[in-house]
Amino acid sequence: MLPILASVGETATKAESAMVLAGVLLSLVVVYLASKIGGELSNAFGLPPVLGELVGGVVVGISALHLLVFPESGATSSDSFIMSILQATAGLSPDATTATFEAQSEVISVLAELGVIILLFEIGLESNLKQLMEVGIQAILVACVGVVVPFAAGTAGLMLIFGVPAIPAIFAGAALTATSIGITSKVLSEIGRLNSQEGQIIIGAAVIDDVLGIIVLAVVASLAKTGEVDVNNVIYLIISSTVFLGGAIVLGKVFNKSFVALSESLKTRGELIIPALIFAFILSYIGAVIHLEAILGAFAAGLVFDETDKRKELEKQVRPIADMLVPVFFVAVGARTDLGVLNPAIPSNREGLIIAVFLIVVAILGKVVTGAVVFGKEKINRWAIGVGMIPRGEVGLVFAGVGTASGVLSDALNAAIIMMVILTTFVAPPLLRLAFGDAPSVEVKAD
Structure with missing residues (x-):
């Protein structure tokens, strides 16, 4: 394991392997403490635990304690309290601190990405392909609107109001389009509404939203670079996403018996979960290399296995893995959130605050x-559907990151987008629970 950690990124060549491992271990201690304490406190107040994990991440992150910070958030090794601990207790040399910090941060970032992949695989397992197809038209309408x-x-x-030039305005408008399927699906699962008709519409719409968001991002990124839209790239994304998701649905109908037969023929430990994860990671890889998202591949894999006779057993086996990796993702999202952009005492923030509102x-x-576009469903909770689409989460930050890297966004507009992402991410979980309240959900009846 030490050679693997030593090879993470070019900067790791100057880092001490043992120090990188020690930093990762301390980071995971911070992550798990923040997720459990935050989750338990949130649950005690009747709020979704995922909100507590996000808040716990904020507390230990760049906004407060600096226990878990990342270079991409503008932090340096001197900002990391964990690096200070390693220098004081483990003999980390000052010369190797920067490289160790960057390598440790990269490992945690990779674990966070694995966490959201496992989360979407688990959500795919808990969803029902027949139910999703039954609400397909509704989900498409919700996503498009x-x-x-x-x-x-x-x-x-x-x-018109703020006089922002066209391309930056288009970029900021694009950042408003996506929905964080990770955050929404986790909340729906926690409050027991994932398989309600509202929940299935939200999940289906969020998946389509993700695909549409990627296409929109490709368009605005082309505009930022050349001032023109790369039509070929847009057509490619539309075709590849349609074929990818459609192929996963078809695969689910022909793969289930083969998978069950394979798992029953294996006799060693992990005979069910290991082949399932191999398949999920392959689809995630395909989703990434065709310029979609790895999480879409993981979700599609979960839907495929939902069609098998081993679904319940697989759900049970994947849960401990999710318990280990998913908190890393949510705490990392919170840790990267810099609440400093909300401080009106800083003059440079004031313009961004006005635009952010x-x-x-x-x-x-x-x-x-x-929610208003859902038709033919008299008893459905349209308010809950609309609220479920609110959180932007990590997806919105991707738009902001691309816009900043391209030089299109001003500091004020970039801060405004980040503030929008923060607020929509944090208000959505309690609003979603409030929207459902104690009203009975409408369950989808699968054939």
């Missing part, structure tokens, strides 16, 4: 209205 309305309102508002209103209303 949830992309078009905030994008159009955000872009037009920034240009506008973006937050558009971000919330632009998703809440999606």
Whole structure:
């Protein structure tokens, strides 16, 4: 394991392997303490535990204790309290501190990515392919409205009200389109609404939203670089995403018996979970290399296994893995959240705050209205569907990161987008629970 850790990134060549491992171990201690304490406190107040994990991440992250910080958030090794501990107790040399910090941060980031992949695989297992197909038209409508309305309102508002140039306004409008399927699905699972009709519409729409968001990102990234849209790339993304998700559905109908037969023929430990994870990681890899997202591949794999006779057993076996890796993702999202951009005492933040208020209103209303387009469902909770589409989470940060890297976004507009992501991520879990309340959910009846 030590040689593997030593090889993480080019910077790790100057880091001490033992120090990288020690830093990762201390980081995981911080992650698990933050997730458990935050989750338990949140649960005690009747809120979804995932909200507590996010808040726990904020407390230990760049905004407060600096126990878990990342270079991409602007932090350096001198900002990391863990590096200070390693210097004081483990003999980490000052010359190797920066390289060790960057290598340790990269390992935690990879574990966080694995965490969201496992989460989406688990959500796919808990979902039902037949149910998702039954609400398919509704999910498509919700997703399309949830992309078009905030994008159009955000872009037009920034240009007309704030005088923002066209390309930066389009970029900011695009950041309003995506929905964080990871956060929404976790909350739905925690409150027992994942397999309700509302839950299935939300999950289906969030998956489609993700695909549409990737296409929108490709368009605005092309605009930022050349001022023109790469039509070939957009067509490629539309075709590849359709074929990928459609192929997964078809695969689910022909693969289930073969998978059951394979798992029953294996006699050593992990005869069920290991082949399932191999398949999930292969689909995740394919999703990544065709310029979609790895999490879409993981979700598709979960849907495939939902069709097998081993689903319940597989759900039980994947849960301990999720318990280990998923908290890393949510705590890392919180740890990367810099609440300093919300401080009005800093003059440079004030313009961003004004724009942020506008973006937050558009971000919330632009998703809440999606529930209104659901038709033919008299008893369905449209308010809950709209609320479930609100959180932007890590997806919104991707848009902000690409925009910043391209040089398109001003500091004020970048701060406004980050504030929008923070607020929508944190208000969605309690609002979703409030939206469902004690009202009975409408269950989808699969054939």
